[in-house]
Amino acid sequence: MYRKITFLLFLFSLQSFSQVGWMNSLEDAQKIAIATDRLILVDFWATWCGPCKKMEKESWSDEEVQKITQAYIPLKVDLDKRTPLARKFGVNAIPLVLIMDGNGEMIYKQLGYMDKSELSEILKEYAVSTNFVRTQSLNYYKHQDYSSGIRLAQKYIDYSQYLDEDIQFEFLELAGSYLRIGEKLLDKKQSNYNNMKEKVALMEIQIDLYLDKMHRVIKKLEKDFELSNMSRGNKLMYTYLNYCVSLSHKDNIEINKWKAELASIDKSGTYLKKSELFFD
Numbered sequence: 001m002y003r004k005i006t007f008l009l010f011l012f013s014l015q016s017f018s019q020v021g022w023m024n025s026l027e028d029a030q031k032i033a034i035a036t037d038r039l040i041l042v043d044f045w046a047t048w049c050g051p052c053k054k055m056e057k058e059s060w061s062d063e064e065v066q067k068i069t070q071a072y073i074p075l076k077v078d079l080d081k082r083t084p085l086a087r088k089f090g091v092n093a094i095p096l097v098l099i100m101d102g103n104g105e106m107i108y109k110q111l112g113y114m115d116k117s118e119l120s121e122i123l124k125e126y127a128v129s130t131n132f133v134r135t136q137s138l139n140y141y142k143h144q145d146y147s148s149g150i151r152l153a154q155k156y157i158d159y160s161q162y163l164d165e166d167i168q169f170e171f172l173e174l175a176g177s178y179l180r181i182g183e184k185l186l187d188k189k190q191s192n193y194n195n196m197k198e199k200v201a202l203m204e205i206q207i208d209l210y211l212d213k214m215h216r217v218i219k220k221l222e223k224d225f226e227l228s229n230m231s232r233g234n235k236l237m238y239t240y241l242n243y244c245v246s247l248s249h250k251d252n253i254e255i256n257k258w259k260a261e262l263a264s265i266d267k268s269g270t271y272l273k274k275s276e277l278f279f280d
Contacts, residue, residue, distance in 0.1 A: 022076040026085050026104065033073040034102035034138050037131040041072035041123070042098040044091050046079045051113040052095045062116040071127035072099070099126050102137050103152075105177050107170050125167055132159045140178070146196065149182025150203070157206055161277050172207050179203055195231050202237040209244055210278070218245060232265065240271040247279055 022043070023029045033040050043060070045052040059065060077083055079094050089098065089106065097119075099108040108126060130137065136155040140148040156175035160168050183200045186193060201220070208216045225238055239262045246254035262271055 022074050024076060026075060026077075026083070029073045029075045030102050030104060030141065033130075034134065034141055036073070037129045037134055038071060038073050038102075039107065039126060039128070039130060040098075040100045040102065040104075041069060041074045042085070042096075042100060043074070043076045044079050044086065044094045044096040044098070045076060046094055049079075049094050055095050055113055055119075059114060059116045059119045062120070065116055065120050065123065068120060068123040068127060072123070097122070101130065101133075101174065103141055105174055107174055108167075125164075128163065128167075130159075132162070144181075144185075146182045146185035146187075149178050149185060150196070150200065153178035153182060154203060157203065157210065158274070160210060161274070169211065172210055176204070176207055179207075195234065198225070198230070198234050199237070202234055202241065205241055206237065209241060214245070214248055217241065221245065236262075236265045236271060239265060240275065243271075244275055244278060247275065 023032075029040050032038075045056075060069075077085055079086055079091060085091075085104070088104075089109075093111055095111075095113060097110045097114070098106055100106050108122070110122060114122070133152065133155045136148070136152040140152045142148075153175045156171055156178065160171040160175065163171055179200060183197075186196055186200075190196075205217055205220045208220070221238075221241060227235060227238070230238065239258060243255070243258035243262050246258050259272075263269075266272060
């Protein structure tokens with residue numbers, strides 16, 4: 001529907017390897033992934049798994065697959081060891097390939113045997129640099145609280161607009177996961193509780209907007225938002241969302257109204273640029 005900017009395939013080297021350099025420590029994989037702006041590629045396997053052995057021989061050993069795998073931090077997990085990662089995702093069938101971010105939140109999963117062509121296609125699709133979210137991702141890794149969770153969610157929402165449409169949905173889902181985590185960590189006793197709850201609600205609407213769920217966006221915006229009590233940040237987001245709705249409806253009167261309102265708050269023009277990117 002809208003033209004998206006596809007990220008450059010993120011490959012550190014084009015040299016072939018006889019084997020993928022699999023790691024076996026999730027903690028180490030996370031640290032390296034965040035530091036090097038890569039996603040984590042997880043292969044769940046077991047010694048007794050015939051399809052896993054076949055995939056190792058025919059797919060993971062393929063030269064093109066090995067080259068593309070260098071765009072990730074590869075992690076191999078033995079299902080029989082019942083690692084916390086396997087329990088977290090309820091893994092009970094293999095082979096299973098997961099793609100996660102540096103904090104261990106799932107972006108994509110594929111169950112079952114994949115030949116080298118299928119595997120190569122998937123790996124190419126998600127081989128993106130996460131430099132855009134590095135600072136917030138590192139902050140969340142160090143301090144998992146409501147603030148770092150919500151900030152990382154917002155960064156992933158913004159990041160999604162630079163990605164190819166084919167994978168945009170998964171990254172918006174990822175943003176939603178962090179938003180839910182951040183919301184759960186909110187404390188009703190904190191002084192900014194109502195402000196943060198309102199912020200979360202507006203960010204949920206932004207995700208719906210980017211998922212092209214316009215009816216849901218409009219319905220949610222019609223709920224009672226007390227503009228007079230809104231923080232500047234929340235009022236900016238609220239105005240931006242209404243501006244985007246007016247643009248989608250091509251209602252010139254509403255467009256001019258909300259654009260003027262947005263310009264009066266958004267002195268840097270950041271949100272006007274976001275709207276241009278969204279509708280480009």
